[in-house]
Amino acid sequence: MKYPDWIIECAQAVVQMHNDGVHDPSHEEIARAYHGRKSVPPALIRDVRKNLRVLQKILRTKYGLLVCTTGANYYLLARQLDRGKTFRELPPQDEDECAFVSPLGREKPRYGLYIAQGKKDLYWLYMNSFHRHSASSSTRHGLERLVNAKKAGHIALRPARKEARETIDAIPPENISSLGSLGNGENDNQDNSE
Numbered sequence: 001m002k003y004p005d006w007i008i009e010c011a012q013a014v015v016q017m018h019n020d021g022v023h024d025p026s027h028e029e030i031a032r033a034y035h036g037r038k039s040v041p042p043a044l045i046r047d048v049r050k051n052l053r054v055l056q057k058i059l060r061t062k063y064g065l066l067v068c069t070t071g072a073n074y075y076l077l078a079r080q081l082d083r084g085k086t087f088r089e090l091p092p093q094d095e096d097e098c099a100f101v102s103p104l105g106r107e108k109p110r111y112g113l114y115i116a117q118g119k120k121d122l123y124w125l126y127m128n129s130f131h132r133h134s135a136s137s138s139t140r141h142g143l144e145r146l147v148n149a150k151k152a153g154h155i156a157l158r159p160a161r162k163e164a165r166e167t168i169d170a171i172p173p174e175n176i177s178s179l180g181s182l183g184n185g186e187n188d189n190q191d192n193s194e
Helices: 005-019 027-035 042-050 052-061 095-101 122-132 136-151 157-170 173-179
Strands: 067-071 110-115
Touching: 005 027, 005 052, 027 042, 027 110, 042 052, 052 067, 052 110, 067 122, 095 122, 110 122, 122 136, 122 157, 136 157
Parallel strands: none
Antiparallel strands: 067 110
C-alpha cells in the first residue's frame, strides 16, 4: 500500500526516537519530531493521532519493530498515580496496569506508540494477546508477531509458548508447523528464561 510521504516521514521520526532511547512516544511527541519544532500546528497533532494505527503498521512491516498503541493513561504524571513512578519510568507490572494504560474499551482512544522492550514486556504481550483473540486474521498476525518476537529475542520461550498455546486450537493444522518450538514443545531446555 502506498502511504502519504508525511506518514512515512513520521514513521522515520519514530524510528529515530527509538534509536535515541524513546520507546513510547505520544502522538504529540511524534508530531514534534516530524515537524522539527516544539510548537506544532494542532491539525498536524490530530492527524498523527488519527494515523497511529497506520504508523504502527509501517513500523511493523517496514522496520520490523514490535509495536502497539497506548492510551492517554500511559502518559500520566507520577503524582497522578498511586504507584510512585510513571509508566514511562516503570512499565506496567501486571494485567490490571496493562488494562489501565491500554487504549482498549470505550472512551479510551489511542494516544501513542509503545515499542517492545526486553523479554518480560508484559504490556506488549497483553496488547498482542488481545488482538490475537479479536478476529481470525488478527489471530494469524498476532501469532506471527509472537514468533518474530521470539526469533528477535524480545520474548523468552516460556511466555511465548504460553501465549501461543492459548490460541493454538483455533489454528488450521497446516499452519501449526510454522510456529516451530512455540507450538510443538520441542527444545524446552534451550531458553527457559522468563
